[in-house]
Amino acid sequence: MMLFALPFFGVGVWATYSIISTFIEAEAMQSWVPVQARVISGGVDENTDSEGSTTYKAHAEYKYSYNGQDYTATRVAIDTTADNIGHAHEERGEALAAAANEGRSIEVYVDPEMPYSAVIYRDVRWGMVAFKGLFAVLFGGAGLGMMIAAVYKKRRTDPGTIASYSDAPWLANPDWQTNEIKSGSKGKMYFTWIFAGIWNLVSAPLPFLLREEVMEKQNYGALIGLIFPVIGIGLLVWAVRATLEWKRFGASPVALDPFPAAIGGQAGGTIELPVPFDSNNAFRITLAAVHSFESGSGKNRSRRETSGWEQSVVGYAEPGLYGTRVQFRFDIPAGLPPSDADKGDDTYDLWRLGIRADLPGIDINRDYEIPAYPGTAKSHIPDRAAQASAVATKVMVEQDLRSRIVMQGEHMFYPMGRNLFSCLMGILFGAVFASVGAFLLVKEDAWFGGAIFGGIGLLVFIGCIYAVANSLTVKRDSMGSGVETVRCLFGVPVKTRYAALDDILSLQRDSTSSSQKDGRYVKFYRVFAKLKSGGDITLGESFEGEAEADAAIAFIREKLGIGI
Numbered sequence: 001m002m003l004f005a006l007p008f009f010g011v012g013v014w015a016t017y018s019i020i021s022t023f024i025e026a027e028a029m030q031s032w033v034p035v036q037a038r039v040i041s042g043g044v045d046e047n048t049d050s051e052g053s054t055t056y057k058a059h060a061e062y063k064y065s066y067n068g069q070d071y072t073a074t075r076v077a078i079d080t081t082a083d084n085i086g087h088a089h090e091e092r093g094e095a096l097a098a099a100a101n102e103g104r105s106i107e108v109y110v111d112p113e114m115p116y117s118a119v120i121y122r123d124v125r126w127g128m129v130a131f132k133g134l135f136a137v138l139f140g141g142a143g144l145g146m147m148i149a150a151v152y153k154k155r156r157t158d159p160g161t162i163a164s165y166s167d168a169p170w171l172a173n174p175d176w177q178t179n180e181i182k183s184g185s186k187g188k189m190y191f192t193w194i195f196a197g198i199w200n201l202v203s204a205p206l207p208f209l210l211r212e213e214v215m216e217k218q219n220y221g222a223l224i225g226l227i228f229p230v231i232g233i234g235l236l237v238w239a240v241r242a243t244l245e246w247k248r249f250g251a252s253p254v255a256l257d258p259f260p261a262a263i264g265g266q267a268g269g270t271i272e273l274p275v276p277f278d279s280n281n282a283f284r285i286t287l288a289a290v291h292s293f294e295s296g297s298g299k300n301r302s303r304r305e306t307s308g309w310e311q312s313v314v315g316y317a318e319p320g321l322y323g324t325r326v327q328f329r330f331d332i333p334a335g336l337p338p339s340d341a342d343k344g345d346d347t348y349d350l351w352r353l354g355i356r357a358d359l360p361g362i363d364i365n366r367d368y369e370i371p372a373y374p375g376t377a378k379s380h381i382p383d384r385a386a387q388a389s390a391v392a393t394k395v396m397v398e399q400d401l402r403s404r405i406v407m408q409g410e411h412m413f414y415p416m417g418r419n420l421f422s423c424l425m426g427i428l429f430g431a432v433f434a435s436v437g438a439f440l441l442v443k444e445d446a447w448f449g450g451a452i453f454g455g456i457g458l459l460v461f462i463g464c465i466y467a468v469a470n471s472l473t474v475k476r477d478s479m480g481s482g483v484e485t486v487r488c489l490f491g492v493p494v495k496t497r498y499a500a501l502d503d504i505l506s507l508q509r510d511s512t513s514s515s516q517k518d519g520r521y522v523k524f525y526r527v528f529a530k531l532k533s534g535g536d537i538t539l540g541e542s543f544e545g546e547a548e549a550d551a552a553i554a555f556i557r558e559k560l561g562i563g564i
Contacts, residue, residue: 005146012140015132022124025078029122032109037064037118039106040072042096044089047082057082058093060100064108066115073108077121079128086127096120137198170260170371172341179259181353182251183366189242196235204229241362248362249273254353257379260371261351264334267372268379271315271355273364274322282396283315283364285328286354289336289372293347307514307523309336312545314392315355316385326355327385338373397551404542405555411475412559416490417468418542419524426464433457474539476560483529483560485537499537505530507557509549512541525549527556 042060049055058076065071076092083089099106111117170176207229254269261267267287275281288310315326340348351372356365379386406413437454441447466489473486477498487495509525527540527549539556543549556562 001146005143008139009143012136012143015135019129019132022078026124033112034107035064035110036105037062037108039096039100042100044093055082055084056089058089060096066110071116073118075119085131088125133201169341176371179256180253181368181370182253183368185246185366189246192239192242196239199235200232244362249364254368258377260373262375262377263332263336263372264374265376266379267332268329268381271326272321273324275324277319277324281357281359283317283326283355283357284312285315286312287330288352290350290352313389314396316389327381329379329381329386339371397547400548401551411473414472416471423464423468426460430457430461434461497537499531503531503533504562505532507553527552
């Protein structure tokens with residue numbers, strides 16, 4: 001793999017070197033002296049290869065005088081190689097040929113230290129920079145990634161490593177040698193800067209390229225490309241936030257108790273944070289069993305995650321060694337998959353612990369991958385801390401529940417705008433894809449690509465508009481013998497349902513969707529009444545996590561007077 005990766009990495013290094021050299025030369029040429037030159041000859045050289053691809057190169061020969069000395073030069077631009085990126089070579093070659101035929105003088109730039117060196121065009125071709133940037137990112141990134149993977153794979157999968165730790169499999173992971181587990185925040189900080197840098201390197205030339213497309217060619221559909229530099233700005237903000245978070249909280253490892261966490265027993269621990277203790281700060285601790293796998297094939301291959309079990313508590317906070325000590329404890333049901341100490345396969349299981357809190361200044365938002373294996377071990381976290389955590393967690397769930405359900409008298413109302421941020425991102429994504437599809441259909445007559453982009457974009461756009469614009473009202477009927485629900489779209493009723501109280505068999509919950517929220521994996525649930533006559537009727541939705549959904553069941557049962 002290392003040998004296979006080296007050519008890719010080499011191409012990336014060459015492209016990066018070429019881009020840097022272009023900028024250095026362009027900067028140096030800004031101090032060159034402008035003089036008048038007579039064009040002797042000019043034009044465009046064309047070269048077509050065996051596959052029918054044609055490249056172009058503008059050429060010229062011109063004479064000029066500097067400090068009383070005559071010189072002849074042939075350099076046209078910073079780039080001296082032929083290509084077919086844009087139409088710069090054709091346009092320049094045609095202009096130079098016309099100048100030669102008409103006997104006109106042109107302005108060239110002369111190096112005052114080496115007067116025999118001159119250039120006609122000293123501006124940077126941003127289209128070429130973007131093209132080379134793709135090579136730098138795609139080839140260099142792929143090569144570097146394969147090289148890192150080769151080293152990492154060897155380190156993690158030496159023969160006998162796992163077998164030698166059969167009694168303590170977590171010790172096969174170098175990060176799990178003691179009960180102090182570091183978070184991934186430092187790696188996240190580096191990743192955000194690398195990703196933001198690569199994205200902005202590729203997308204930064206786009207505004208310059210789009211200016212020509214929009215202003216000169218009247219191609220207004222090209223404005224869609226501005227979304228990429230805008231995303232780049234957002235990525236830089238993300239990187240800055242990750243850096244500030246790391247600078248404020250540092251490593252802040254979690255000390256697990258027991259170690260490892262016991263599936264069928266308990267998971268607990270302590271986190272020392274370098275922030276002044278404030279009893280008003282609420283630290284949400286989340287523990288999730290996550291199944292990670294790769295889906296798709298080839299270039300469409302991607303990694304996905306699903307959660308088999310997840311629970312949140314409010315950690316018990318008190319004055320600590322560095323400012324604030326946060327303690328927590330979870331009861332873990334038996335039968336869940338253990339951690340994979342070695343992630344050599346495409347599919348593996350992991351346990352993710354997260355801590356989040358809204359604090360004055362920079363918020364804390366970080367995750368830890370912890371070892372969890374079958375066992376019955378209990379945590380030594382004090383009972384007073386666990387009891388205080390349970391009380392605070394109940395208050396948190398009730399507050400979250402009140403934010404989901406708006407009481408209008410005895411009616412329960414689920415307003416528009418639920419999961420607003422996710423829906424707005426989906427609307428933006430759908431609008432961009434639909435616009436690209438429309439542009440391909442109308443301007444480029446590309447029916448297949450237009451249908452794919454437009455169809456996906458339209459479905460996402462409509463689905464997210466519905467998700468953000470619908471509301472639900474749940475109430476007892478006027479006779480008090482049944483439940484009525486009214487679904488509205490933009491405030492206009494579109495669907496009404498009714499169920500008699502004696503037809504309700506049970507209240508249940510099921511997961512409707514899942515997403516990443518604040519860096520953690522979240523499952524969303526709806527609460528519904530299972531009917532004796534068949535089918536069900538939705539009584540609540542958009543609840544985050546099992547605990548909130550279970551609390552919603554109790555709340556809905558009380559408000560509707562459902563006795564089962």
